[in-house]
Amino acid sequence: MTPALDPRDRGGPGQPLVSVRGLVKHFPIKKGLGRARAVVQAVDGIDFDILKGETLGVVGESGCGKSTTARLLMGLIPHDRGDLLFDGEAIGGRDLPLRDFRRQAQMVFQDSYSSLNPRMTIEASISFGPRVHGTPARRAIEEARALLARVGLEPARFAGRYPHELSGGQRQRVNIARALALNPRLVVLDEAVSALDKSVEAQVLNLLLDLKEEFGLTYLFISHDLNVVRFICDRVAVMYLGRVVEIGPAEAVLGAPAHPYTAALLASMPSLDPDRRTEEPPLAGDPPNPIDPPSGCRFHPRCAWGEPVCAKEDPALADIGPHHAVACLARQPGAAHSRAPLLEREAA
Amino acid sequence: MSAPVQTASLTAPALPAAAAPAPAPAFERSPGYWGHVGRKLLRDPVAIGAGLVILTIVAVAILSPWITPMDPYRGSMLRRLRPIGDPTYILGSDELGRDMLSRLMVAGRLSLFMGVTPVILAFLIGSAIGIVAGYVGGWLNTILMRTIDVFFAFPSVLLAIALSGALGAGIFNAIVSLTCVFVPQIARVAESVTTQIRQRDYVDAARLSGASSFTIVRVQVLGNVLGPIFVYATSLISVSMILASGLSFLGLGVKPPEPEWGLMLNTLRTAIYVNPLVAALPGLAIFLVSISFNLFSDGLRSAMEVKE
Structure with missing residues (x-):
């Protein structure tokens, strides 16, 4: 461009x-x-x-x-x-x-x-x-x-x-x-x-x-x-x-999508392409009240990957690829989330 | 990809040659908002009838000094309270033997003046207060509108009498006190209409174009709020006339022997068992003008509803 x-x-x-x-x-x-x-x-x-x-x-x-x-x-x-x-x-x-x-x-x-x-x-x-x-x-x-x-x-x-x-x-x-x-x-x-x-x-x-x-x-x-x-x-x-x-x-x-919320959004969209089918469970419930948002990661109560650490730590946007950033503990190397190190090794 | 030259493509008509025929097509003109309103109003027989009644009464009142059949001030003790249809007095005579028709015609001048003037003044003042409060919002709105609310604590008749009584009798003071009665009512309508318009996206779009608040109110807001306020104000004219008559009835407005419909109603009150039809005539005049203004403002309101 x-x-x-x-x-x-x-x-x-x-x-x-x-x-x-x-x-x-x-x-x-x-x-x-x-x-x-x-x-x-x-x-x-x-x-x-x-x-x-x-x-x-x-x-x-x-x-x-x-x-x-x-x-x-x-x-x-x-x-x-x-x-x-x-x-x-x-x-x-x-x-x-x-x-x-x-x-x-x-x-x-x-x-x-x-x-x-x-x-x-x-x-x-x-x-x-x-x-x-x-x-x-x-x-x-x-x-x-x-x-x-x-x-x-x-x-x-x-x-x-x-x-x-x-x-x-x-x-x-x-x-x-x-x-x-x-x-x-x-x-x-x-x-x-x-x-x-x-x-x-x-x-x-x-x-x-x-x-x-x-x-x-x-x-x-x-x-x-x-x-x-x-x-x-x-x-x-x-x-x-x-x-x-x-x-x-x-x-x-x-x-x-790297963030489970993005994945869930995409999953909520009916797809006509079997190759694009998402395996994530669809989003349940309404978004929480923005007056009193959840502690830690705001998405954790609805998240398929939610773990106790998600309720404590608030993830910041971190680069995971060229110009691609995500705010999720499961994607952050060194985070206490059980999926985090696994993803790190995969990327290496 | 070439870099487009921005200003040139904006000023030069970018019509492709195929879409633009050689002779420039005549521009279609929409009749405009008020054109639509006028046409709709002309198709409303009730509004036209009411408008004609108002015009006739106003014309008669203005011309009354030259067209009254008799002197409205000269009475005759011998010919008091003649009935309607009397050969000399077409609409009878009052308790002092003065010609009712002539007096009704002349009285229209003061009654209409005292009915319309406070509403016009209150329309100007009330609209200004309401539009500022509605457009600016926030603290200014709270202060202005809570002050206005104080006036609503009093019934309008009581307020008019109290103010009139405090200021003293007289036409000017009656007009001032009636204006004070109507300003809060019009301001409240103006404020609610402006608050609604304020939230429309086109006001935001105008703010985004960098226009000052004054320009936005003048160009974008005023045209949309004055219509509804005006309709409400025309419906107040009938109330104003009745209140003005009431003040005169109580001796706080026009003083005898000046003819005024409310005052005439008051003085003829004693004759209600002798000649009820004649005694009711000033009331009939008030009723006719009030209902005409109300019907006309109803017609105006429905004509001004924008098609969506």
């Missing part, structure tokens, strides 16, 4: 576009008057990089913190702790104020209807961002129409319409056009195709791939659909209860 030449590029192609380090967000729950009694640990110390020009997928069950991560990254909600770097500069810091960052990073939301103002025409919605940044109205409208054509909506027919006059797939194309109107480098796609039906979903995914190449974009692609993630993503991060439990190249993570 050759990253596009971009005048705004600072660190060169080797520097990640986004670096997230130790990101923490706890939502306090207020009970009546008085101070918070409990906190939801929505995102609890996650690290990942998004490389320039790649598509990083984030997968996990609902409530695992995928969307919260996206909103924290975009600065829609403030984070409690941790560092967010965009091309080497702290987001919202002195060198990269939030307003400048937002020119370079945009987001497409899941609900295509709720993300368009019902009182504004399509072209007005798309041109809003550029106009805020000082583009004259006439030129902003012209650009909006060109973008509409680019996302496959004939401007003459659609530019003057209102959101309710469009189908879900058409609206999502408009949302993509709106995100592109500010000429961003990073686009966060938060379940952007999940609400579309399968044939439309495929069209929009292909559009996203084309646009990525044309505009030199980098995607953060959040989804619960492993098939879609396998299709569109270069790398995948698997989240469980506010933590990243596995991250690595898509074919490695989804082809040969």
Whole structure:
């Protein structure tokens, strides 16, 4: 993947576009008057990089913190702790104020209807961002129409319409056009195709791939659909209860999962290929309450490999292969888990 | 893979030659949101009827100094409490022998003024408070809305009378006290509507585009919240007219001999056993205007519901 030449590029192609380090967000729950009694640990110390020009997928069950991560990254909600770097500069810091960052990073939301103002025409919605940044109205409208054509909506027919006059797939194309109107480098796609039906979903995914190449974009692609993630993503991060439990190249993570949770996620997906059949038992029960997560490894109560040591030690992300990291005691050499040394010898 | 030139591909229309026929197609124009509302309203016979009644009454009230058949202030002790259908007094005469029709026409001016003005003022003030509280949220919302809640502890009639009594009688003070009664109600509606809109993804998308809060409220929020608040405000006009009449009835608003529907109702109260139909006429006028405003605001509400 050759990253596009971009005048705004600072660190060169080797520097990640986004670096997230130790990101923490706890939502306090207020009970009546008085101070918070409990906190939801929505995102609890996650690290990942998004490389320039790649598509990083984030997968996990609902409530695992995928969307919260996206909103924290975009600065829609403030984070409690941790560092967010965009091309080497702290987001919202002195060198990269939030307003400048937002020119370079945009987001497409899941609900295509709720993300368009019902009182504004399509072209007005798309041109809003550029106009805020000082583009004259006439030129902003012209650009909006060109973008509409680019996302496959004939401007003459659609530019003057209102959101309710469009189908879900058409609206999502408009949302993509709106995100592109500010000429961003990073686009966060938060379940952007999940609400579309399968044939439309495929069209929009292909559009996203084309646009990525044309505009030199980098995607953060959040989804619960492993098939879609396998299709569109270069790398995948698997989240469980506010933590990243596995991250690595898509074919490695989804082809040969190292974390038992990733394996269970894949096993829950009906497979038509007998060679891919997973031997792991399917996941039982719901994810635990993020207000009071389990001790040690957060996955141990549901884990097929769970051992007493898992309830005591909290595994950190550790490399197990090229660019492939996993947070599991059973994969860590020297850990007290019974499987750990065995895997070490196998690898040697 | 070639490196795309970003800005060029954004500004130049990227239509493939096959998809773009030589003559530029005419741009389709949607009639727009208010166009839809207007058309739907025109198809609602009840709303049209109510609107026509309001227009007629407003026109008559405005033109009354020139079109009243008789002097609304000159009475005749000999011709008091004539019944409806009297050859001289078409709608009868009041307890001082003044022509009811003329007085009803002139009274419309003050009654409508006192009914509509507090609602307009409260619409402006209440919307501002509610939208700020709803959009900013957090502590500011708590402080503003709990303060507003204090006003709800009093029944609106009692509040209007108390404020009016404290400020003293008079049209201006009556309007001020009625405005104070309606501001909390409108602010509460505005706050709840704004809080809902605030959570829509398009507001987040607007924040992501780097717009200031003021721009977001002006462009993205206002158009979506003013409609529902306006509908609620029109339904308050009838309440306002009745409260204004009530204040005049108690002597806290308009003073005799100035004609005002509430005041006329008060003075004709003594004649209710002598000539009940004539005594009920000001009430009928209040009822007609109130119900017209209510029906019109109902029609407006259903016309403003966005199709999904």
